[in-house]
Amino acid sequence: MKPILLHEDRLFPVDEKTRGIARELYQSVRDLPIISPHGHTDPRWFAYDENFGNATELFILPDHYVFRMLYSQGITLEQLGIRRWDGGESEADPRKIWQLFADHYYLFPGTPSRMWLDTVFKNVFGLSDMLCSDNAMDYYEFITAELAKPEYKPRALMDRFNIELIATTEGALDSLTHHGHIKDTGWDKRVITTFRPDDVVDASREDFVTNVAKLGEITGEDTTSWNGYLAALRQRRQFFREHGATATDHGHPTAATADLSVAECESLFSKVLSGDSSAAEQELFRAQMLTELAGMSVEDGMVMQIHPGSFRNHNESLFKKFGRDKGHDIPMQTDYVNALKPLLNKYGNEKNLNIILFTLDETVYARELAPLAGHYPCLKLGPAWWFHDSPEGMLRFRHNVTETAGFYNTVGFNDDTRAFLSIPARHDVARRIDCRFLAQLVVEHRVADWEAAELAQQLSYNLAKNAYNLG
Template sequence: MLDEDRLFPSESRTRGIARDLYAGIRDLPIVSPHGHTDPRWFAENKPFPDPAQLFVTPDHYVFRMLCSQGIALTDLGVPRIDGGPTETDGRKIWRLFAKNYHLFRGTPSRMWLDHAFETVFGLSQRLSAENADHHYDHIADCLSKPEFRPRALFERFDIEVIATTESALDDLRWHEMIRKSGWKGRVVTAYRPDSVVDPEFEGFRANIERFGELAGTDATTWTGYLEAHRIRRAFFKSYGATSSDHGHATARTENLAQQEAAALFQKALAGKCSPEEADVFRGHMLTEMARMSLEDGLVLQIHPGSWRNHSAEVMARHGRDKGFDIPTRTDYVKALKPLLDAVGMQPELTVIVFTLDETSYSRELAPLAGAYPALKLGPAWWFFDSPEGMRRYRELTTETAGFYNTVGFNDDTRAFCSIPARHDVARRVDCAYLATLVADGRLAEDEAREVAHDLAYRLAKQAYRL
C-alpha cells in the first residue's frame, strides 16, 4: 500500500535530494511533546480490546468522517453520556468502517491508517468490505500477543518521550502507576487547567472547590486560587510535566489589575459572568499562567481558534471532543499584545502558539514569532496536520520566522498507532520542502541535512525542555 517515495517531489533531481535528506532522519527516535494518548494504557499495559476499539471508536478523525455521511456515532461504539445503548460488537463496528473506507481517500487519515496497517500489523492489502473480517481477525490475533501491548509498541515505535495531557483536577494515578512499575519508558504529563480557568466550563464553581481540596488551600479566594495553580503545577512537574496547555476559544489575553481580576473571579464563582467577562477572565489567566511559567519553567502552549463542540445535539448525547470542533477566524496581533507587553521580551519564557486559522500564518504569527523572544510558532495542527497543510505552513512562515522560531513537530493524537505515521509524514514533507530550497540554490545541502534533523528531533526537545 505504501509508495516508498510518497510525498516527495515528482521532479527527479529534487526527489533525489529529498530521498537523501529523509534517509538521514527516518530512523530518529520519536519525541512526542504534546498529545492525548491515555496514560492508563502504559500504566496497566493491558492488551487493546479489539481492532475497533483501537482504530475507530476513540479516533475523532475517523468517526467524524463516517458521521458526516450519516452514520450514527452510536453505531461506531462512541459512548453516550447518559449510558444509553451503543454498539459494543467490535466486529460489527469494523465491518461498517471497512465498508466505508473509501470515504477516507485522499485524506491524511487514510495515510495514517494504511501506514499502521502495513508497518505495525503487516497487512499489505487495502481495507475493504470484502477483506474486513480477515483484517479484523489478523489485527485481533496480533493484539493478543505480548509484543503488541502498549509498552512493547511504545518501544517498537522508538518513542523517546511522550507527553499526555491531564486536567488540573486529575490525580495522575496512572502516571504514579507507571513510575512504580519500574518500566523505563518516558511518559510525562502536561498541565491542562481549562476546567478551572474557564467560567463557562460546566460545573466551574464545583471544579474550583475540588481544585482547592487537591491543592490544600482555599481556592475560592483570589490569592488562594493563584496559589492552588502554583501547587498543582508543581505537582504536575513532579510527574515530568514540562508544559501547560490551554485550549481557549480565542487567543485573547488580558493583564488586569489584581483587584479587578479578583472581583471578576468572584463574579465567575457566582455564575454571573457575561460571555464577554468570561473571555476577559480566560484572557487574564493566560497572562497569569505566563508569569507562573517564568517562576517554574513550564512551557506555555496556547491552542485557540476552535468553536468546540459545535453540535449541541452531539454535545448533549456524547459529550466533549466528539469530532465537532470547528476552526474559526482568530486574531493574534491584538489578542496577544497584553501578554506580550507583560512578558514577551523575556527570553527565559517559552510561549508556543498554535492556530486553526491558516490566514494568520504569514500575516500575524510568523512576524510575531520572528520578533518576540518568548514566542515560538507551533506546527501545523489538527485540521492542517496534512501533507498540504504542513507544506503551506513552511511556505508561509519560513520567510519571516525562519526554522528556528518554530518547534519541530508534535502529533497531538489520541490514536496511538498513528504516531509513527504522523511523524513519518512530517519528516517526508519537511524533506521535500528542504529539497526544493536546495534545488533552487537557496540552501546548501549540508545545511538542509542539519535543518531536517532539527525539525524532526532537536527543536521539539529544546522547545519543550525535554
C-alpha cells in the same frame, strides 16, 4: 483486492532530482527517535502495560477523524457504537461496526487518516491488501488476534516505535496516579505529563465552580480567594513538574489575553466563581488567566502552549447525545496580534518565558504568527495543528512561515493524538514533508545541501527537544 499504497517515496515530489534529495534527507532522519512532546495518549497504557482490545475499540471508537467523515456521509454515531450520554442504544457488535467502516473506506482517499491507517495496517500489522468490504472480517480478526500478543503491549510498541519520550496531557485536578505508577516502575524518563488547567480556568464549563472547589480541597488552599486560587495553581504546577511535566497547555476559544489590576482580578474572580457570569466575563477571565499563567511560567520555567480557535461542540443535538470530542469542533477565525498584546506587554521580553503558539486559522501564518515569532524572544510556532496536521497543511505552514520566522522559531512536530499506534505514521508524514520542503529549497538553490541536512535533523528531533526543555 487492491494492495495498500505505501510506496517508499510517498509524499515526495515527483521530479527526480528533488525526490532524490528528499529521499536522502529522509533517510538521514527516518530512524531518529520520536520525541512526542504534546499528545493525548492514556498514561494507563504505559503504567500497567495491558494489551489493547479489539480492532474496533482501537481504531474507530476513539478516532474522531474517522467517525466525523463517516458521519458526514450519513452514518450515525449509534451505528458506529459511540456510547450515548443519555443511555440510548448504540451498536454493540464490534464486527458490525468494523464492516461498516470497511464498506466506507472509499471515502478517505486524499485524507491523512487514510495514510495513517494504511501505514499502521501495513507497518504495524503487516497487512498488505487495502481494507475493503470483502476483507473487512479478515482484517478485524487478524488485528484483534495480533493485539492480544505480548509484542503489542504498550511498552513493547513504545520500544518498537522508537519513542524516546511521550507527553500526555492531564487536567489540573488529575491525581497523576498512573504517572506515579510509571515512575515507580523505574520508567519515569519516557512518559511525562502536561499541565492543562482549562478545567479550573474556563468559567464557561458546566463544572467550573465545582472544579475550583476541588482544586481547593486537593491543595489545601482557599480557592474562593483570588490569591488562594493562584497559590493552588502554583502548587499544582509544582506537582505536575514532579511528574515530569515541562509544559502547560491551554485550549481556549480565542487567544485573548488581559492585564487587569489585582482589584479587578479579585472582583472578576468572584463573579465567575458565583456561577452567574456572562460570556464576556468568562472570556475576560480566561484572558487574564493566560497572562497569570505566563507569569507563573516566568517563575517556574514551564513552557506554555496556547491552542486557541476551536468552536467546540458545534453540533448542539449531537453534543447532548454524545458529549465532547465527537468530531464536531470547527475552527474559527482567530486573531493573535491584538489578542496577545496585553500578555506580551507584560512578559514579552522575559528571558525565562517560552510560549508555543498554535492555530487552526492558517491565514495568520504569514500575517501574524511568523512576524510575532520572528520578533518576540518568548514566542515560537507550534506545528500545523489538527485539521492542518496533514501533508498539504504542513506544506502550507512551511511555505508561509519560513521566510519571516526561519526554521529556528518553530518547534518540530507534535503528533497531538490519542491514537497511539498511529504515532510513528504521523511523525513519518512530518519528516517526509519537511524533507520535501527542504529538498525544494535545495534544488532551487535557496539553501545549501549541507544546511538542509542540518535542518532536517533539527526539524525531526532537536527543535522539539529544545523547545520543550527535554534536553
